[in-house]
Amino acid sequence: MMEFLNFYLFPGILLGCIYALGAIGISLTFGILRFSNFAHGDTMVLGVYITLSFVWLTDLHPLVVMPLAMALTAFAMLGMDRAFFKPFRKSPPIMSVIASFGLMLMIRSAVQFFWGTQIQAMVKGIQPPLQWLQPLMLREKQLYILGGTVILMVAMHLLLTRTKIGKAMRAVSDNPDLAALTGINTERVVQATWILGASLAVAAGVFLALDTQVETNMGFKMLLPMFAAAILGGIGKPYGAVLGGMVIGIVEEVSAYPWIGTTPLLNPGYKAGVAFAIMVLMLIWRPQGLLRGRQF
Amino acid sequence: MKKFLATAAVAGLAAAPALADDIKIGSVAGATGPIAELVAPILAGRNLAAEHVNAQGGLLGGNNMVLILADSQCDPKAGVDAGQKVVSVEQVVAVIGASCSGATNGMVQSVTIPAGIMSISDSATAPSITDLKDNDLVFRTAPSDAYQGAALAKLAWDAGYRKLAVTYSNDDYNAGIAEVFAASFQELGGEITANQLHEPNKASYRAEITTLSAGGPEGLALFAYYGGSGITIIRNSLETGAFGKFLAADGMFDASVIETIGAENLVGNLMITQSASDPENASYQLFAELYADSGFDPAAPYAAHGYDAAFLVALAIQKAGSADPALLPAALRDVANAPGEIIRPGEWEKAVALLAEGKDINYEGASGPVDFDAAGDVAGFYSVNTVGDDGQYVMDYIR
Numbered sequence: 235m236m237e238f239l240n241f242y243l244f245p246g247i248l249l250g251c252i253y254a255l256g257a258i259g260i261s262l263t264f265g266i267l268r269f270s271n272f273a274h275g276d277t278m279v280l281g282v283y284i285t286l287s288f289v290w291l292t293d294l295h296p297l298v299v300m301p302l303a304m305a306l307t308a309f310a311m312l313g314m315d316r317a318f319f320k321p322f323r324k325s326p327p328i329m330s331v332i333a334s335f336g337l338m339l340m341i342r343s344a345v346q347f348f349w350g351t352q353i354q355a356m357v358k359g360i361q362p363p364l365q366w367l368q369p370l371m372l373r374e375k376q377l378y379i380l381g382g383t384v385i386l387m388v389a390m391h392l393l394l395t396r397t398k399i400g401k402a403m404r405a406v407s408d409n410p411d412l413a414a415l416t417g418i419n420t421e422r423v424v425q426a427t428w429i430l431g432a433s434l435a436v437a438a439g440v441f442l443a444l445d446t447q448v449e450t451n452m453g454f455k456m457l458l459p460m461f462a463a464a465i466l467g468g469i470g471k472p473y474g475a476v477l478g479g480m481v482i483g484i485v486e487e488v489s490a491y492p493w494i495g496t497t498p499l500l501n502p503g504y505k506a507g508v509a510f511a512i513m514v515l516m517l518i519w520r521p522q523g524l525l526r527g528r529q530f
Numbered sequence: 531m532k533k534f535l536a537t538a539a540v541a542g543l544a545a546a547p548a549l550a551d552d553i554k555i556g557s558v559a560g561a562t563g564p565i566a567e568l569v570a571p572i573l574a575g576r577n578l579a580a581e582h583v584n585a586q587g588g589l590l591g592g593n594n595m596v597l598i599l600a601d602s603q604c605d606p607k608a609g610v611d612a613g614q615k616v617v618s619v620e621q622v623v624a625v626i627g628a629s630c631s632g633a634t635n636g637m638v639q640s641v642t643i644p645a646g647i648m649s650i651s652d653s654a655t656a657p658s659i660t661d662l663k664d665n666d667l668v669f670r671t672a673p674s675d676a677y678q679g680a681a682l683a684k685l686a687w688d689a690g691y692r693k694l695a696v697t698y699s700n701d702d703y704n705a706g707i708a709e710v711f712a713a714s715f716q717e718l719g720g721e722i723t724a725n726q727l728h729e730p731n732k733a734s735y736r737a738e739i740t741t742l743s744a745g746g747p748e749g750l751a752l753f754a755y756y757g758g759s760g761i762t763i764i765r766n767s768l769e770t771g772a773f774g775k776f777l778a779a780d781g782m783f784d785a786s787v788i789e790t791i792g793a794e795n796l797v798g799n800l801m802i803t804q805s806a807s808d809p810e811n812a813s814y815q816l817f818a819e820l821y822a823d824s825g826f827d828p829a830a831p832y833a834a835h836g837y838d839a840a841f842l843v844a845l846a847i848q849k850a851g852s853a854d855p856a857l858l859p860a861a862l863r864d865v866a867n868a869p870g871e872i873i874r875p876g877e878w879e880k881a882v883a884l885l886a887e888g889k890d891i892n893y894e895g896a897s898g899p900v901d902f903d904a905a906g907d908v909a910g911f912y913s914v915n916t917v918g919d920d921g922q923y924v925m926d927y928i929r
Contacts, residue, residue, distance in 0.1 A: 241740035351566035359792035490737035
């Protein structure tokens, strides 16, 4: 039992937190701007490298400098929106999709140019599990990830339900024409979407870097599970993205558990396929996703 | 009349002597991706060879040897794209690369073999490349892992390991060497408690590792690229306490393993074999001196092999007397294998002079004698690397 919790369920939840934070941005962009943003993973990478630079400069813990990196990345994202996405706002969505694909390659190449392609460590060395939690094996950094995710989720929830801009975002996501008719400033909603999506992506990236390491391809590696999470949860539904991320993270890890006998139920080499199998089944049986998102 | 003019123009072009022209050679490598750090010194080796050729008179009496770089990202799909770029767009006469075995397999099968272009890889080591139906077009200066896997198994056995778990990344190189390793280790009398592939590029391997650790293995034989899954697996293993000792091959040989995991966790616990150059070899010593300006360590994995691959392509073109791709494979065997007067790294002028006199030459490379067998493979020489107290790798040669 303890083995299942420590080595299969908790790692799955941690992975789920990271997927969930990343998937929110994808889901919102899809809901509000109506296109799949392939540059999302590399927005994450940009934020991680900015955080890393601050860590090098100040020697502070990555989580302390993360808010600054989130702000800078969100600011950069607003600039990129102006340059690459705004001209296509009235065009068919495929134009924006292609633009985002180009932007993805540009961001990654820029990061590789300025920071190099070497693998870096956000936090060096190995952390032992915390003693006071025995027999649960959780490390300090994992508590940070869990706690950080909860805080960000609550903040997002408050933003979407209690503030005017949050309500406007949900309105545009539900019905853009109606929202525009009621006098909602769509351009401001778009900006808020980029800021929220980019900030959460940076958090996901920094959490991932705390758990693993920093590399220029980390965003691209995360892109597919994040998309799967967004679709699973229901496109345009931030809470759905959270749920979808959790489901995919947990299923990926738990599928390797030896449920029957002593060998893994599924060869772990194929666990990436699990996320997609779930996604495909979902698209067939319930295309609106877990939380009744938009259908395409 | 029009047609006549056109024909004449084409004929004129074909007959024009190739004076001080560029001769393009593809240089396909995983410049980005999971082994980017390993590729930089290899590219420096290739480029150095081209510099030597161009500084000492060039190819075929004054033509520039130009290496056209294309990024294979250590990925089969990207390898095919990179091959297409250099072969179809740039019209190269031969290709060096691609770096990783998967990328190389993809590139040669989809691009260079169908196009009749010779390729020499300087770091693709998968045993599967030996058996390709390649019309004698695929060569490599990197030895097949059929040797390295066995060498690592022997080392593990001699170091006292009797029960090991094996995991390998789902790609040509790692699957190939894991298979050889497991078979060799069992032949020696060792027990493989689990042998499981894993998907690279995942954020966590805790579940896989826990499953692998069943059955009481004394260590983990980890076949992966450090940037794909290797570092994450070592980190997750140490964190969960599933494994403390690791055996690995050259896909893991990078300083970032020590930097990210911390030397204190790896001293005495990590053993990495690597295809090395014999430091007592006169050719290697010559190369090391010439390579020093590049800013990289001449003992970096496959840097010497990269130099040899590029230098051999140049020698083959010179020997063939033209840059016709069809003539190159035979010419390559001629200049690389005995008999003939020995040519060492940097000795381009000497080689050109000997060839002009009609003499046979035998290139003795920085990485070894580079005598190609029937499959286009060379024999291997290996080192074993452990982590020293100062946080650097300590290299011993396996003789």
